[in-house]
Amino acid sequence: MQVTVFSAKPYDRHFLDRGAASGLSLRYTEAHLSLETAGLADGSGAVCAFVNDDLSAPVLARLDALGVRLVALRCAGFNNVDLAAAREYGLTVARVPAYSPHAVAEHTMAIILGLNRKIHRAYNRVREGNFALDGLLGFDLHGKTVGVVGTGKIGEVLARILAGFGCRLLGFDPTPNPACEALGMVYGSLEDVFSQSDILSLNCPLTPETRHMIRQDTLPLLKPGVMLINTGRGGVIDTRAVIDGLKSGRIGALGLDVYEEEADLFFEDLSSQVLRDDVFARLLTFPNVLITGHQAFFTHEALDNIAETTLGNIVAFRDTGAATHSVSVERLAAHG
Known part of the structure; x- marks a missing residue:
């Protein structure tokens, strides 16, 4: 399964590269996910996004048209995701509920x-x-x-x-x-x-x-x-x-x-x-x-847990069609 990883920094690559052992093909880009950059996900079944990536309805529509079925967030928050639009397009959204x-x-x-x-x-x-x-x-x-x-x-x-x-x-x-x-x-x-x-x-x-x-x-x-x-x-x-x-x-x-x-x-x-x-x-x-520049999460242990859970979500979706830590509109209400 090919995955396009947006907003990828060197430390993301370091911790996520173990995905190759799970049979995943990770394609990294430092570009933020937006309507202009969504095309970079062409050919991927999943995208991996971070806190400042744009996952609004227009972007999700573009990802759907490209054949993307999973949005794997490597963070806990999902306020940047239009969950109603994700459900409309049949996209599964997964996150890392607790990393450290x-x-x-x-x-x-x-x-x-x-x-x-x-x-x-x-x-x-x-x-x-x-x-x-x-x-x-x-x-x-x-x-x-x-x-x-x-x-x-x-x-x-x-x-x-x-x-x-x-x-x-x-x-x-x-x-x-x-x-x-x-x-x-x-x-x-x-x-x-x-x-x-x-x-x-x-x-x-x-x-x-x-x-x-x-x-x-x-x-x-x-x-x-x-x-x-x-x-x-x-x-x-x-x-x-x-x-x-x-x-x-x-x-x-x-x-x-x-x-x-x-x-x-x-x-x-x-x-x-x-x-x-x-x-x-x-x-x-x-x-x-x-x-400080959004670095509270930035520890070795946290990045290790983020990578492990994110890859686990992708592998579970690939193998079963359902991510381990998926997010729905209903869970958004509970999250509040």
């Missing part, structure tokens, strides 16, 4: 620690011979209230880490996690979590209900000076509103591993180019903002 919650949770904690203790600023100062401490003041995490929005596998691991620091845990999730409750997490309304949290971590998927959860009319609900962390999906926050929150001081610090318009930025080396995204460029001007 530890990877994302640990990176979330790294951002919290780095942002609080200004590690990124201190690193640059010391390299320049500046050992002054002014502007590097942080706070003890012990005793602080941390709100975790989304307490699935990643949120649970993050809660365990935070509990180890002695934090008070608040949670919001349509389905409370008993493991988090056992750690002392208290579940409440979104308004309660927003208003009481010294640190607010967004670890939820992007759904119609969570899109722009942080926006102009919810900013006043946040505790003044809150540290806001988003390692979920970029669209969970309205970036322009967050910039206003930073300017007003309502948001005291911001840590991001995702960005709602990241498709034109992340995973690429743009160091020799002028950034054309004025909103993102504005974020970079704040000293109390720490951004």
Whole structure:
């Protein structure tokens, strides 16, 4: 079975090349999947896509016309897929539901620690011979209230880490996690979590209900000076509103591993180019903002698990006509 792998980086090839042992023929391209590039999948029975690939209805229609029957996502989120259109065209969509919650949770904690203790600023100062401490003041995490929005596998691991620091845990999730409750997490309304949290971590998927959860009319609900962390999906926050929150001081610090318009930025080396995204460029001007380029998942263990599950989905579909971890419109409703 031939598979066209879109948005393929060298590390993707390294971990996916074992597919040859499963009788799969993997054809790699660094191009993002879009209506313009979908033709690269000609002759393939499956495409393998990533978080910023376009899987809207027009693209799915094009893939269907080319004879593609499987869309194998090498990620957990599927907000970039028009599942209704996939069902209309008879396309199976599969994903990697859990690759390493530890990877994302640990990176979330790294951002919290780095942002609080200004590690990124201190690193640059010391390299320049500046050992002054002014502007590097942080706070003890012990005793602080941390709100975790989304307490699935990643949120649970993050809660365990935070509990180890002695934090008070608040949670919001349509389905409370008993493991988090056992750690002392208290579940409440979104308004309660927003208003009481010294640190607010967004670890939820992007759904119609969570899109722009942080926006102009919810900013006043946040505790003044809150540290806001988003390692979920970029669209969970309205970036322009967050910039206003930073300017007003309502948001005291911001840590991001995702960005709602990241498709034109992340995973690429743009160091020799002028950034054309004025909103993102504005974020970079704040000293109390720490951004990483969607790297929370990027550990050896996670990439190994992603490759294993993705290849397993493709092989299962080839052999049985059904992927192990398929996604449907009905599951989308449950995912929210």
